[in-house]
Amino acid sequence: MTENSKDSLFDRLGGAESLTIMVKEMYESVLRDEELAPFFANTPMERLHHMQFQFLASALDGPAGYTGAELTSVHAGRGITGQHFAKFCGHFAETLERHGASPQDVDEVLGRLALYKDKITGDANVDG
Ligand code: HEM
Numbered sequence: 001m002t003e004n005s006k007d008s009l010f011d012r013l014g015g016a017e018s019l020t021i022m023v024k025e026m027y028e029s030v031l032r033d034e035e036l037a038p039f040f041a042n043t044p045m046e047r048l049h050h051m052q053f054q055f056l057a058s059a060l061d062g063p064a065g066y067t068g069a070e071l072t073s074v075h076a077g078r079g080i081t082g083q084h085f086a087k088f089c090g091h092f093a094e095t096l097e098r099h100g101a102s103p104q105d106v107d108e109v110l111g112r113l114a115l116y117k118d119k120i121t122g123d124a125n126v127d128g
Pocket residue numbers: 036039040042043044047048051052055067068069070071074075080084085086088089113114116120
């Protein structure tokens with residue numbers, strides 16, 4: 001077993017402390033992106049950071065305990081396309097890279113996020 005295979009993806013990304021910072025920075029990038037920022041115009045960002053941390057911790061094999069809403073209902077009716085989804089994931093990938101995540105771990109994270117694409121793009125996924 002290599003060093004890498006002992007730890008969960010969550011651990012390899014630096015655990016809770018690191019994921020907290022990366023979620024915050026990811027949304028800073030999202031809000032600087034003029035295509036994505038309008039989606040969050042009325043969103044309480046502090047709650048979102050918290051919920052996204054919980055969601056990602058669980059999705060990346062860290063501690064379970066997501067207490068937010070079901071992803072389909074949260075994103076439905078917002079007009080989120082596959083292209084928006086890809087840009088959003090791109091901001092997270094860049095944030096991970098900046099924090100020194102390995103290319104393999106970044107790929108693995110993107111693979112995990114892709115599992116949620118249909119829930120998030122919902123009725124708008126014809127566009128992308
Ligand atoms: C893998 C990608 C994504 C994941 C895992 C994700 C996950 C989440 C989670 C966990 C929440 C919090 C739910 C709650 O408050 O109970 C949330 C809220 C939200 N998401 Fe996403 N999301 C993703 C992509 C996107 C994209 C691409 C957009 C738009 C471009 C988006 C727009 C929003 C908005 C606007 C809210 C806040 C709704 C409100 O104001 O309460 N999300 N998302």
